[in-house]
Amino acid sequence: MAINKNGTGYTFGFAIVMVVVVGAALATTAMSLKPLQQANAADKKMMDILGAIKVDSQRDNAKQLFAEYVISRTGINSSGQQVVLKQGEVEATDADDPFNIDIKKDYRSHKPAKGDLSWSNADDLTFPVFECQKEGQTYYVVPMVGSGLWGPIWGYVALEGDMQTIYGAKFDHKTETPGLGAEIKEDFFTVKFEGKSLADVGPTYFEVLKGGAVTDEHSVDGITGGTITSKGVDEMLNRTMGIYLKYFHNEQRAQK
Numbered sequence: 001m002a003i004n005k006n007g008t009g010y011t012f013g014f015a016i017v018m019v020v021v022v023g024a025a026l027a028t029t030a031m032s033l034k035p036l037q038q039a040n041a042a043d044k045k046m047m048d049i050l051g052a053i054k055v056d057s058q059r060d061n062a063k064q065l066f067a068e069y070v071i072s073r074t075g076i077n078s079s080g081q082q083v084v085l086k087q088g089e090v091e092a093t094d095a096d097d098p099f100n101i102d103i104k105k106d107y108r109s110h111k112p113a114k115g116d117l118s119w120s121n122a123d124d125l126t127f128p129v130f131e132c133q134k135e136g137q138t139y140y141v142v143p144m145v146g147s148g149l150w151g152p153i154w155g156y157v158a159l160e161g162d163m164q165t166i167y168g169a170k171f172d173h174k175t176e177t178p179g180l181g182a183e184i185k186e187d188f189f190t191v192k193f194e195g196k197s198l199a200d201v202g203p204t205y206f207e208v209l210k211g212g213a214v215t216d217e218h219s220v221d222g223i224t225g226g227t228i229t230s231k232g233v234d235e236m237l238n239r240t241m242g243i244y245l246k247y248f249h250n251e252q253r254a255q256k
Contacts, residue, residue, distance in 0.1 A: 038092060045099070051170045052141045052158040053132050066090075070141075071133050073098040075126040078119065080246025083126060098128035104152060107145040117203040117239045127243055132158070139167050142244045146236025149228040151175035153184065153236065157193070163248035164200075169193040171233060181229025192220040198241060205241045208234035 043059045046066040050057045057065045067089065075084040075098040090099045112119045130141040138161040145154040155171035169190045176182040183189055198205040199218045207219040208230045214221050222230025 042090070042092065042099075048156050048170050048172070049130055049132075049141050049143075052156040052168045053134055053139050054168050055134065069132050069134055070130050072131040074129040074131065074247075075101070076129060076243070076247045078122045078125060078127070078243050080243065080248075080250055082247070098126065098130075101126055101128050103128070103143050103145050104154065107152070111147075112239065117235070117242055119239050119243060122243070127240075129244065129247065137161060140248070142240065144236050144240035146232050146239070148173055148176045148184075148232040149181050149226075150177070153229065153232050155184075155233070155236070157237065157241075159198075159248070163245075163252060165195065165197045166193045173229070176229050177226070179225075181223060181226035181232075183223045183226060184229055184233055189223060196220060198245065202238065202242050202245070204238055205245065206234070206237050208237070 040059070043062045046062040047057045047059070050062065050065055050069060053069065055065060055069055071087065073086040073090075074082055075086075075096075077083050084096055084098060086094075086097045086099070090097060092100065094100060106125050110119075110122050110125055112121060128143055132139045132141060139158045140163060141156050141158045143154070143156050145152060147153065151174040153171065153173045153176065155169060157169045158167040159165065160167045171184040171190060173182060173184060176184065195217075196206070196219070197217050205218070208222045209215075209219050210227065210230075211221045211224045213219075222233070
């Protein structure tokens with residue numbers, strides 16, 4: 001029996017076949033590209049960590065420089081206790097490696113209530129600390145994530161060997177307003193953090209203030225016109241440092 005190509009059944013059948021074929025092709029393409037996407041994301045993370053200690057890198061040398069400067073990768077719990085320590089090459093398939101912790105995913109699943117700088121629902125999370133050596137000096141790089149005006153913001157802050165003085169910082173965003181909140185990723189903003197220090201007592205260890213309001217070594221001016229994004233950086237930094245400083249205080253006591 002001849003097929004009626006002008007009939008409704010043929011049209012629907014053809015459409016279903018095309019959806020299946022195209023869907024299968026897209027799924028196959030996505031699966032084949034996933035390892036490359038993961039490798040690119042790992043390279044970008046290494047570049048950001050290195051950037052926090054002022055080491056310039058590119059995708060083609062990030063892995064080499066990361067191995068050269070980052071001597072250990074520690075995972076801590078929300079009480080500041082070490083739960084895992086890794087050294088040597090990063091294995092992408094090692095779920096226990098602190099490098100492979102997806103802090104953005106953890107933040108989405110454990111987003112704290114507004115004003116909860118103690119991050120009271122983070123008891124089951126692990127937080128990465130990257131110990132680095134550069135020109136004979138020790139630095140500790142910690143990642144952080146929070147919320148800006150339109151979406152997620154994140155960053156890496158490097159502390160000097162005293163575990164209190166900020167050596168460098170790198171911030172980024174997904175959808176902040178160009179020319180306003182998006183400026184948190186620019187050098188003119190991040191350089192303000194260099195040489196500043198964290199206060200000994202929280203919950204406010206550091207402040208990102210309205211322009212012109214800086215009063216001491218524990219604060220920087222925020223982005224003009226980017227008030228909400230600046231407040232997001234402030235919240236992100238204080239909430240995260242509230243956990244990391246527990247670990248650093250433990251380390252300082254152990255070193256005495």
